[in-house]
Amino acid sequence: MARTVLDRADAVRALAGVFRKRGFESGSLSVIQQETGLGRGSLYHFFPEGKADMARAVLGHVSEWFEERIFAPLRTGENTESADAAVDAMCRETVAYFVSRESVCLFAAMTLGQERDTFAEAVRGYFTDWVDALATALRRRGLTDEEAASRALDAVAAIQGGLILARAYGDDATFERIVDRTRQHLLAPAPR
Amino acid sequence: MARTVLDRADAVRALAGVFRKRGFESGSLSVIQQETGLGRGSLYHFFPEGKADMARAVLGHVSEWFEERIFAPLRTGENTESADAAVDAMCRETVAYFVSRESVCLFAAMTLGQERDTFAEAVRGYFTDWVDALATALRRRGLTDEEAASRALDAVAAIQGGLILARAYGDDATFERIVDRTRQHLLAPAPR
DNA sequence: GTCTATACAGCGATAGAC
DNA sequence: GTCTATCGCTGTATAGAC
Numbered sequence: 001m002a003r004t005v006l007d008r009a010d011a012v013r014a015l016a017g018v019f020r021k022r023g024f025e026s027g028s029l030s031v032i033q034q035e036t037g038l039g040r041g042s043l044y045h046f047f048p049e050g051k052a053d054m055a056r057a058v059l060g061h062v063s064e065w066f067e068e069r070i071f072a073p074l075r076t077g078e079n080t081e082s083a084d085a086a087v088d089a090m091c092r093e094t095v096a097y098f099v100s101r102e103s104v105c106l107f108a109a110m111t112l113g114q115e116r117d118t119f120a121e122a123v124r125g126y127f128t129d130w131v132d133a134l135a136t137a138l139r140r141r142g143l144t145d146e147e148a149a150s151r152a153l154d155a156v157a158a159i160q161g162g163l164i165l166a167r168a169y170g171d172d173a174t175f176e177r178i179v180d181r182t183r184q185h186l187l188a189p190a191p192r
Numbered sequence: 193m194a195r196t197v198l199d200r201a202d203a204v205r206a207l208a209g210v211f212r213k214r215g216f217e218s219g220s221l222s223v224i225q226q227e228t229g230l231g232r233g234s235l236y237h238f239f240p241e242g243k244a245d246m247a248r249a250v251l252g253h254v255s256e257w258f259e260e261r262i263f264a265p266l267r268t269g270e271n272t273e274s275a276d277a278a279v280d281a282m283c284r285e286t287v288a289y290f291v292s293r294e295s296v297c298l299f300a301a302m303t304l305g306q307e308r309d310t311f312a313e314a315v316r317g318y319f320t321d322w323v324d325a326l327a328t329a330l331r332r333r334g335l336t337d338e339e340a341a342s343r344a345l346d347a348v349a350a351i352q353g354g355l356i357l358a359r360a361y362g363d364d365a366t367f368e369r370i371v372d373r374t375r376q377h378l379l380a381p382a383p384r
Numbered sequence: 385g386t387c388t389a390t391a392c393a394g395c396g397a398t399a400g401a402c
Numbered sequence: 403g404t405c406t407a408t409c410g411c412t413g414t415a416t417a418g419a420c
Contacts, residue, residue: 023305025218029414040415041386050415104304111359112301113215120362127360150373157353157370164352165345167303168319170312178349181342221396232397233404242397387420395412402405 008046008057011036016058020104024055025113052118059122062106066130069093074133083140084187090134091183094159095176103166103175130156134186143190151186158182200238200249203228208250212296216247217305244310251314254298258322261285266325275332276379282326283375286351287368295358295367322348326378335382343378350374 014036018027029051033040047053070093073086098105107126110119131152138148162178206228210219221243225232239245262285265278290297299318302311323344330340354370 021306023217025215026306028412030412039385039387041388044415045385107360108356109304111356112296112304114213114218116359123360124362127357150369153357153366154350154370154373157350157357158346159353160356161349161351161353164300164303165319165349167308168299168315170316174345177342178346181346220394222394231403231405233406236397237403385420387418389417389419391414391416393413393415396410398409399407400405401407402403 011038011043011046012057012061014038015054016061016101016106019055019058019106019109020102023109023113024051024115052115055115055119056122059106059110059119059126063122063126065097066126069097071129071133074137078140080141083137086137087134087183087186091179095179098163098166098175099172103163103172105160105163108160108163127156138186141187141190147190155182155186203230203235203238204249204253206230207246208253208293208298211247211250211298211301212294215301215305216243216307244307247307247311248314251298251302251311251318255314255318257289258318261289263321263325266329270332272333275329278329279326279375279378283371287371290355290358290367291364295355295364297352297355300352300355319348330378333379333382339382347374347378 015032018032018035021027022031029040029043032038032043032054036043038046043054044050047057070090073089074083077083077086107123110116110123131149134152134155135145135148138151139145143151158178159182162175162182165178166172166175207224210224210227213219214223221232221235224230224235224246228235230238235246236242239249262282265281266275269275269278299315302308302315323341326344326347327337327340330343331337335343350370351374354367354374357370358364358367
């Protein structure tokens with residue numbers, strides 16, 4: 001990678017790539033240096049607290065992306081049509097996002113390993129935000145609170161499990177099929 | 193832990209616990225030593241190739257457990273009743289297994305990090321065995337090949353995603369509810 | 385703001401006594 | 403079969419020149 005990374009935002013993007021590929025704990029500073037093109041000095045200039053700072057920044061960046069592109073659209077709007085569209089968009093955006101990012105969800109990755117606790121709150125927030133936003137959209141489609149909450153939780157679980165299978169099989173198509181069936185299930189009529 | 197671990201089998205069980213808690217890469221030999229009660233010498237006596245050997249042994253142990261307790265029962269038997277019972281048993285056993293093991297699936301954990309490739313084949317085998325065995329049971333219930341394969345894949349994804357949410361929420365009940373709805377979906381009548 | 389050099393702790397792995 | 407001591411390497415983090 002070229003040695004012309006200019007600002008923190010570029011650094012964060014590059015860091016996300018490294019962490020996705022090598023994991024948080026095994027993505028060493030030497031590798032980070034190589035793959036981001038920043039020297040040790042620059043890295044500690046942007047992230048004074050070191051690796052923990054880098055992880056925080058990356059998770060924050062991912063959070064923002066999902067908030068803007070997925071969660072907010074699910075929450076806004078008042079009618080059934082906009083809810084349908086938001087659920088559709090969620091599935092489309094989610095597939096595109098993860099397929100282009102090695103099928104790795106960094107928040108899910110954070111539930112493993114030894115620094116689990118360090119980011120536990122952020123991780124919980126990410127998933128509750130997703131489930132809650134999706135449930136909001138489903139309630140707009142006329143589902144009861146309970147039914148909406150169940151379907152939303154199941155959908156997020158299916159997506160996350162789909163990512164594991166995609167990595168295990170080395171096959172994006174599997175993930176896409178799982179998300180498509182999840183979409184159908186989300187948009188199915190309320191049970192009698 | 194007492195310093196009276198006698199054979200390799202005990203060592204493997206202890207190792208599995210360490211890897212579940214710390215991950216494969218960050219569970220260092222010092223920690224392994226402490227938590228298993230074996231010294232460095234003993235560890236390298238049982239696992240001459242070091243950490244890779246330990247990981248292999250642990251994954252093999254998990255594989256065997258699933259083969260005997262989950263996969264084989266799903267595959268055997270000829271009638272609908274036994275297939276229902278096997279699916280029921282799968283859900284029950286799966287919940288009990290993971291709840292008592294920090295909600296961590298070591299094969300799923302192996303799809304992340306840098307040694308992803310080392311165990312890629314074993315990981316793929318574990319998931320295809322599970323999906324195939326489950327699909328076999330569903331076909332015995334009268335589902336078409338295609339419908340059985342889809343439901344089996346979705347069920348394994350739901351379980352794996354459920355584990356992620358269980359860890360993110362620090363809450364086993366969420367996982368249990370997801371598996372219960374998965375069971376209902378697996379045993380639902382074939383679509384018209 | 386970025387570089388190189390370096391401190392020093394911890395890693396996986398091995399050797400050799402018992 | 404298990405122990406302790408130790409190797410060589412790599413890890414994160416820091417210091418100081420430019």
